[in-house]
Structure formats: structure tokens, C-alpha cells
Amino acid sequence: MVNTSDFIKRIDQILKFYDLSASAFADTIGVQRSSISHLLAGRNKPSLEFVLKVVSSFPDVDLYWLLFGKGSFPKKIKTASPIVEKKEQMAAGNEVMADANPRSQAIDKIIIFYADGSFKSYTEKGG
Structure with a gap:
């Protein structure tokens, strides 16, 4: 089972890494901005569809890291340019x-x- 508070912390890491606001993150993965707001506030749990959209939109995000905190983020080291x-x-x-x-x-x-x-x-x- 996914620990929601830890999942939210990992979403925050992604936002900081890519320097995105919650609304820009929602636009990038193709979900409603309110979905991100409810998730970050702890009112909603992440759906499988949401998790898959994050992983497919951000290649540096590993599925097991996002769900369980196992592995590393980012998957590969960002190059200078x-x-x-x-x-x-x-x-x-x-x-x-x-x-x-x-x-x-x-x-x-x-x-x-x-x-x-x-x-x-x-x-x-x-x-």
C-alpha cells in the first residue's frame, strides 16, 4: 500500500527538481489543477492513472521510487545542458x-x- 504522506513528499521533490508550480505540474501531466491541490492537501489518494501520467511525463521519475520510495530520483543525472x-x-x-x-x-x-x-x-x- 502506498503511504500517501510519503507519496506527497516525493511529488514535492519532483516539483522542486523541475522547478514547477502545482498548476504547471498538473498541466504537464494532463490532470485538473484541483486534482493536484486535493492530492497535495492529503484529501485524495493518487489513482493508478495519475501515477502513470507522472511516470510517462517525467522520464527521470522511477515508478517504484514514486510509489514506495525505493530506488533513486532522478533515474539519471541531469547533464549541464x-x-x-x-x-x-x-x-x-x-x-x-x-x-x-x-x-x-x-x-x-x-x-x-x-x-x-x-x-x-x-x-x-x-x-
Whole structure:
């Protein structure tokens, strides 16, 4: 059985982690704002539908942690920014490409394409 007061504390942790108000949280998971208000006040118990909406809306929330406090929150550590993750993915992709091409990795030409259809081409001179 879910301990309602502990469940409410975990909901509060989620709100603080994502810096959400109760009404923004309700909008995010797709429930009425009054449902969150009644739940946080202890008047209502969480329904299975409510729990599933929280878990599906917030991938860092583990079902067993939310229900029973077992496990950890967040599931994975938040990175500094999505840009850092993208750079790491690109670097990993470049390593794979470098391994696949046994020829020299010297850059011959760089071409930058702009949104208006124009471009600039840079070629190393001299050498």
C-alpha cells in the first residue's frame, strides 16, 4: 500500500527538481489543477492513472521510487545542458568516422552553407 504522506513528499521533490508550480505540474501531466491541490492537501489518494501520467511525463521519475520510495530520483543525472550531450555524441561519431577511413585525415576543404542558399568555401593554401 502506498503511504500517501510519503507519496506527497516525493511529488514535492519532483516539483522542486523541475522547478514547477502545482498548476504547471498538473498541466504537464494532463490532470485538473484541483486534482493536484486535493492530492497535495492529503484529501485524495493518487489513482493508478495519475501515477502513470507522472511516470510517462517525467522520464527521470522511477515508478517504484514514486510509489514506495525505493530506488533513486532522478533515474539519471541531469547533464549541464543538451548541447554538451550533443557535442559528446558528435565527438563519438567523429571517432567512428576516423576509424572507418584509413586514409590521411588532413582537411582539404571546408564549405559552410547558409540558410539563404549562399555558401563560403575555404581551402588551405600553401602547406
